[in-house]
Amino acid sequence: MKVSERVEKLRQLMEEKGMDAYIVPTADYHQSEYVGEHFKVRAFMTGFTGSAGTAVFTKDEAGMWTDGRYFIQASQQMEGTGVMLRKMGEPGVPSVEEYLKETLGENCVIGFDGRTVGVDEGQVYADIAAEKKGSVIYDYDLVDEIWEDRPPLSEKPAFLLDVKYAGETVASKLERVRAAMKEAGANTHIITSLDDTGWLLNVRGDDVEYFPLLLSYTVVKMDSVELYVDERKLNDEIKAEFEKNHVCIHAYNDVYEAVKKLGADDVVMIDPRRMNYALYNNIPDSVQTVKQENPTILMKAVKNDVEVENIKKAHIKDGVAHTKFMYWLKKNVGKIEMTELSASDKLEEFRAEQDNFLWPSFEPICAYKEHGAIVHYTSTPETNVELKEGALFLTDTGGHYYEGSTDITRTVALGEVSQIEKDHFTAVAVSMLNLADVKFLYGCSGMNLDYVAREPFWRQNLNFNHGTGHGVGYLGNIHEPPTGFRWQFRPNEIHPFEANMIITDEPGIYIEGSHGIRTENELLVCNGEKNEYGQFMYFEPITFVPIDLDAINPDLMSVKEKQLLNDYHKKVYELIAPHLTEEEQEWLKEYTREI
Known part of the structure; x- marks a missing residue:
């Protein structure tokens, strides 16, 4: 299918689900800047292959927002596709949010795959819809139904980064993170950003082309760590190091059900810029959350x-x-x-x-x-x-x-x-x-x-x-x-x-x-x-x-x-x-x- 045919197919699916707009960002489920082949959904839907951009599809228009690094490339790659280049930051160009507010009518429905949209970003879309007495639908990956030969999730092996390179043990890093949790009044910390997990556990992967990152979610508690990952990627050396630091291994996608079981005694620290909207919305309303930047961001910098x-x-x-x-x-x-x-x-x-x-x-x-x-x-x-x-x-x-x-x-x-x-x-x-x-x-x-x-x-x-x-x-x-x-x-x-x-x-x-x-x-x-x-x-x-x-x-x-x-x-x-x-x-x- 050509890009224009994909867009037409997407519009048919939007019509079936009652959506007036569907948003396709660049990110994977971890708000990563660069993503693996399985997650290159925006490129599939627009033809633009750059590392930054958000595509918005309505019943009548298709737009692709990107920054100045990519104006020339996006213009060339999307020529003839019917997808309009929206040059971010240029005079007269509305932001994605402004465009949605201007374009959508009363009782509108905004759709997106909530696993690929951050908490704050998803809330902005929800607020825009609410202002128009509408709603958001975030539990459908519509593009997956169009992309017939979509690459599978990576299954490449991970590797341990020796302390002679990392310079600090996993135990020491966990101690520092738990001190930050305690200071914030939290006893549970959910980490979804791949480089933060890699740094914290001294582990690296090969799940994103060029970037040594491991697809995973991490839940740090005061006496254990719950790691959600494809266990087949982990060798015996990694498992031994994990066991030493009380890191328990679970299936990659099980995190979505796991967070539903958080209780009233849990105070959960999350980074709303780095957690996806779907995972956040699985946390029960009764659970107290502390929203702040992951402490690992500054620690690893x-x-x-x-x-x-x-x-x-x-x-x-x-x-x-x-x-x-x-x-x-x-x-x-x-x-x-x-x-x-x-x-x-x-x-x-x-x-x-x-x-x-x-x-x-x-x-x-x-x-x-x-x-x-x-x-x-x-x-x-x-x-x-x-x-x-x-x-x-x-x-x-x-x-x-x-x-x-x-x-x-x-x-x-x-x-x-x-x-x-x-x-x-x-x-x-x-x-x-x-x-x-x-x-x-x-x-x-x-x-x-x-x-x-x-x-x-x-x-x-x-x-x-x-x-x-x-x-x-x-x-x-x-x-x-x-x-x-x-x-x-x-x-x-x-x-x-x-x-x-x-x-x-x-x-x-x-x-x-x-x-x-x-x-x-x-x-x-x-x-x-x-x-x-x-x-x-x-x-x-x-x-x-x-x-x-x-x-x-x-x-x-x-x-x-x-x-x-x-x-x-x-x-x-x-x-x-x-x-x-x-x-x-x-x-x-x-x-x-x-x-």
């Missing part, structure tokens, strides 16, 4: 010292792989045939040569020329193009190692590029370096500091339509809350920077139909001097790969900015050169020279 040292090792490995790749690109472009996809494979080959490499940490973005302007472009056999001299090539990629996860973007000049591309490249490099160099007082969040990155763009009446940086998980989610660099208010990304957080620094410029440039390093948040004015803090770059001097225009850089680049390149050579061949070392010396 602040890395322990073992994790920090491991992550630094992972970045050296990644720096070696990426530097070898950059050398290979420069040496071979125009001499051998290479494409976006073959170059992406080559970069993964270099990573695979490093010890303890597992797999890529997210879907690779390898974008040549005008494809670089599509912020989250994914090359496919249909879009794949040959790399030739005379243009820029952007790679935003990463790797999972037992020592941690990496996320790096480099844009490389293949041969000689235009003056405007060099000027834009320089603005991006200057932005990235200036943000990495800031000093600030404890209490600052990414909203305080984002201006440092955007100032070089705003001065030229330019901007980039995505956040400047995000937290990075340790073998978890590559986008990790609760902090990030953004100039606009985001309630889940305003936590002050804490020492040992890891955050990316990734400004960019995107000129549709021409080129895209992004340069990204990861930063470690560090404590500086503490005096009568408070605790001063700074960032330590932990990504070490050259910034392509072939694309730099030194005339646009101040003395300070040149020094920042020179100092960074000196560190790159010092840390990466010992791991390279003599030829590669000579090349690296040239590409980290002082300007």
